[in-house]
Amino acid sequence: MLHEARKALMQARRIVVFTGAGMSAESGVPTFRDALTGLWARFSAEALATPEAFARDPALVWGWYEWRRARVRAAQPNAGHRAIAAFAAHRAADDGGCVTVVTQNVDDLHERAGTPAAVHLHGSLFAPRCSACAAPGAFAEADPLEPEDGRHLEPPHCAHCGGTIRPGVVWFGEGLPEAAWAAASAALGDCDLVLCVGTSALVYPAAALPERAVRAGALLVQVNPGRTAFDALARFNLRGSAATVLPALLC
């Protein structure tokens, strides 16, 4: 199956790589649900990643994001991130193939592996902003201390208006960034192959994008050790991890 999937990728002209938290798992970045340990173990991700949770206890939520940001800063891109970046560069240079990376992840590992302009549907851990005036915020500590689980951290305040600085991510119940949504919709609306890696396909409206691509005639290739809702849409289900399968599939 890997050989046929490789052949389909080499024949495709406009490819979108659509990634979820499983893409960063082998870099040691906990997936969305694994990130709830220590003090946060008693919460669900859907409950903590909300404006209501931040309004109720900003120090708890800010502490959770600073702990995750510290984990990302301590992490390195894995062989899967590197394989995607190399594949996109080779296809652009060799035959004009177009590869777009659309990610649900809030880490910067695609960029650090050499993907210049990943589309971040759910924002970034590295773009805090003022919750009142939306001005970009500054971290209290450029390099967060390697916090142990469970630290409450008071969020910083806006230099312009004094408002509370919030993480630059999209919480449940919030709309996705318009520019990212438009770029992802255009890429997935026009692709002939979508490679879905490390996503449980549970979170909408992001998960609707690969579905829409398949309805428009694109071929779906999935890389995931587990089953997901995309299994029924996929032409090839490659059961395995990103850092193992992607180098064999793309390089």
Ligand code: BV8
């Ligand atoms: C919105 C940032 C309205 C924060 C995240 C239908 C339509 C529209 C909305 C909804 C809808 N149905 C329900 C909703 C509401 C909700 C939703 O989808 N809920 C879910 C739980 C059902 N959606 C929303 O609220 C969205 N907003 O609709 O707003 C609106 C519109 C206009 C104006 C105002 C309001 C916002 C959703 C965004 C939420 N933010 N992230 C943060 O990170 O803290 S989502 C978050 O979940 C991450 O981005 C992550 O990608 C995603 C899923 O979490 P995980 O399960 O951890 O990760 P993933 O899904 O990627 O699963 C891990 C996978 O990896 C597994 O399959 C595993 O097998 C695999 N894996 C593990 N190891 C490996 C691996 N794969 C490969 N290699 C490995 N080594």
